[in-house]
Amino acid sequence: MSKRYILRRKASRVFLTIGGVLLSILWLLPIIGVVMASLRPYQEIVDGWWRFDEVTISFANFSYVLFKTTIPMVRPLVNSFVSSIFGALIPACLGTMAAYAFIRHYLPGKTFITVLILCLMAIPGQMIAIPVFKRINAIGLLDTYAGVVLMNTVTSLPWILFFMMNVIKGQSIAIEEAARIDGASDYRIFFEIVVPQSLPALGSVGILQFVWSWNSFFWPLIIIYDMKKLMATQVIPMLRGQFYTNWGALSAAALLVMGIPIIVFLFFQNLFIQGSVGFTDDK
Amino acid sequence: MKQKIQRNTIVFILPTILLLFFFMILPVGESIWSSFHSNGGKGEFVGFANYIALFKDPSFLNIKYFIRGEQPFGALINSLIWALIHLPLSLGLGLLCALVMIKLPKLPALRTSIFLGMVIPGVITGVVTQFLFEKSSGMVSNFFGLIGVTSLHVSWFAHARTALLALIFTSVWVWTGYCMIIFLSALTTIPNSYLEAATLDGASGIQTFWYIKLPFLRSSIRTIVVMSLINELTNFDIIYSSTYGGPGGASNVLGLQMYLESFRYSRFGTGAAIATIMTLLAAVPIYFNVRSTLRK
Numbered sequence: 001m002s003k004r005y006i007l008r009r010k011a012s013r014v015f016l017t018i019g020g021v022l023l024s025i026l027w028l029l030p031i032i033g034v035v036m037a038s039l040r041p042y043q044e045i046v047d048g049w050w051r052f053d054e055v056t057i058s059f060a061n062f063s064y065v066l067f068k069t070t071i072p073m074v075r076p077l078v079n080s081f082v083s084s085i086f087g088a089l090i091p092a093c094l095g096t097m098a099a100y101a102f103i104r105h106y107l108p109g110k111t112f113i114t115v116l117i118l119c120l121m122a123i124p125g126q127m128i129a130i131p132v133f134k135r136i137n138a139i140g141l142l143d144t145y146a147g148v149v150l151m152n153t154v155t156s157l158p159w160i161l162f163f164m165m166n167v168i169k170g171q172s173i174a175i176e177e178a179a180r181i182d183g184a185s186d187y188r189i190f191f192e193i194v195v196p197q198s199l200p201a202l203g204s205v206g207i208l209q210f211v212w213s214w215n216s217f218f219w220p221l222i223i224i225y226d227m228k229k230l231m232a233t234q235v236i237p238m239l240r241g242q243f244y245t246n247w248g249a250l251s252a253a254a255l256l257v258m259g260i261p262i263i264v265f266l267f268f269q270n271l272f273i274q275g276s277v278g279f280t281d282d283k
Numbered sequence: 284m285k286q287k288i289q290r291n292t293i294v295f296i297l298p299t300i301l302l303l304f305f306f307m308i309l310p311v312g313e314s315i316w317s318s319f320h321s322n323g324g325k326g327e328f329v330g331f332a333n334y335i336a337l338f339k340d341p342s343f344l345n346i347k348y349f350i351r352g353e354q355p356f357g358a359l360i361n362s363l364i365w366a367l368i369h370l371p372l373s374l375g376l377g378l379l380c381a382l383v384m385i386k387l388p389k390l391p392a393l394r395t396s397i398f399l400g401m402v403i404p405g406v407i408t409g410v411v412t413q414f415l416f417e418k419s420s421g422m423v424s425n426f427f428g429l430i431g432v433t434s435l436h437v438s439w440f441a442h443a444r445t446a447l448l449a450l451i452f453t454s455v456w457v458w459t460g461y462c463m464i465i466f467l468s469a470l471t472t473i474p475n476s477y478l479e480a481a482t483l484d485g486a487s488g489i490q491t492f493w494y495i496k497l498p499f500l501r502s503s504i505r506t507i508v509v510m511s512l513i514n515e516l517t518n519f520d521i522i523y524s525s526t527y528g529g530p531g532g533a534s535n536v537l538g539l540q541m542y543l544e545s546f547r548y549s550r551f552g553t554g555a556a557i558a559t560i561m562t563l564l565a566a567v568p569i570y571f572n573v574r575s576t577l578r579k
Contacts, residue, residue, distance in 0.1 A: 020383045020386075020390065023379075024393040024396040029422060030400075030415055034414060047419050048419070048425055097299070100295060101296045120308070121569075122509075123307060123562065124558065126541040126542070127314055127559070130313075130317065130545050130554055131310035132306055132310050133546075154303065157302060211402060214404070218542075221523075222546060233520075237406060247413075251410070254411075273464050
């Protein structure tokens with residue numbers, strides 16, 4: 001019996017491994033398709049990128065979308081990169097400060113604040129789009145990166161608050177109280193005790209928020225309209241013609257725009273996944 | 284002892300409170316307000332006129348075509364269909380992936396490749412979908428050609444019947460990764476002793492799943508339902524960059540309709556009314572989420 005049992009377990013293990021590998025290859029195929037289409041000439045992939053009768057690898061599509069189209073991609077990529085850094089740092093700082101005060105300081109109506117934050121997490125961008133558009137216009141931030149950073153900051157504050165409040169709640173209060181007895185100010189406690197303890201969580205916030213700022217499309221679409229100021233995600237729909245689409249160029253552009261978040265994700269996988277799990281799960 | 288709010292507390296929370304108030308809380312109120320006011324002119328109060336006009340607008344709700352089973356059904360029905368198909372599919376596939384991947388801890392690259400879709404921008408997902416459902420170069424279309432289903436060996440986006448489905452399936456490709464990692468993190472909290480005890484007692488795989496694993500997954504399921512419903516009802520990026528609601532409105536959804544009304548046709552009252560309806564729909568899952576959070 002035991003021999004058969006071990007054999008069966010081994011067989012099911014092999015079966016599982018094969019199944020897992022097949023699943024992950026299946027999920028990768030669409031991205032592989034984009035890579036193939038960006039590297040090979042149109043005639044080779046028009047009947048499917050999986051045909052390998054003739055394989056020519058060239059980077060012509062990349063140099064075309066980066067420098068030669070009506071909207072060279074270099075500038076939008078830089079625009080997106082710089083504003084995503086601000087779109088990650090500003091909400092991470094503001095949100096963590098507020099989360100600390102919400103948890104550790106005296107404030108009336110804390111339950112109300114928690115409920116409000118949970119509700120704000122669910123407000124669709126469309127619900128605030130029209131008034132925000134008018135307000136941003138009124139304060140002169142229309143068609144500026146500051147406007148985009150502002151909206152990426154505001155819309156991310158609810159989840160960052162929620163996430164960081166959970167993190168700070170989980171930290172031991174004893175050290176903070178000891179420091180307070182020793183006469184440390186709120187600011188010293190925050191910067192020298194709370195922030196160092198929260199570093200991994202702050203890393204998650206920063207990484208996730210950078211990627212989400214980079215990926216955001218709705219706010220740039222509404223706020224930025226000058227062709228010279230476009231964000232990377234805005235260029236993609238513009239490359240699609242109504243009657244004719246240059247698939248090679250579109251794929252190359254798509255690969256450039258998704259390359260940054262994918263690289264960031266691959267480098268900081270654990271932080272990214274902890275953040276993705278933690279901002280919705282309340283333990 | 285009566286406590287007072289410290290000056291430092293204000294310094295810590297003020298920037299966040301101000302930003303949230305002026306760019307989120309107040310705008311929500313303003314949107315609701317403008318949904319009850321006329322589109323053009325002086326913006327006088329019109330009561331529910333914008334909402335009534337919306338429900339009579341076939342691009343928002345087209346019951347006649349829906350009964351006939353012929354697209355366009357209108358944005359409202361399409362968004363609901365999206366949720367109805369997308370949620371169970373991504374939940375089920377995510378669970379399947381999680382149950383397989385939890386047994387393969389030494390191959391983390393497999394999880395990574397399934398999660399990758401969640402990392403890329405929504406507008407790129409709209410491009411990816413072309414590589415799946417285009418007649419000559421799309422994998423799914425060609426797969427159906429290969430197994431002899433010629434009616435699906437077409438460009439799915441060119442046909443009213445299939446355009447929305449193509450988008451939904453591509454979105455499932457993305458969200459399976461999210462569901463998988465939420466389930467994975469819950470599965471790792473199950474104590475090993477539980478699973479060992481079940482094996483010793485001779486429990487079958489299905490019994491172990493039903494009686495031991497599933498109870499641990501309950502809160503994950505709630506999380507996923509809330510997060511994906513919000514996404515399903517407010518979807519915009521992927522549709523904008525692939526079909527733009529076409530052909531003939533067959534893949535139009537609430538998010539896109541709201542954008543078109545407000546920022547293409549400058550009908551702010553109508554746009555605000557659609558946004559309010561979207562938010563009311565999204566409020567249903569959030570209500571349950573808030574209730575269960577408060578219980579703890």
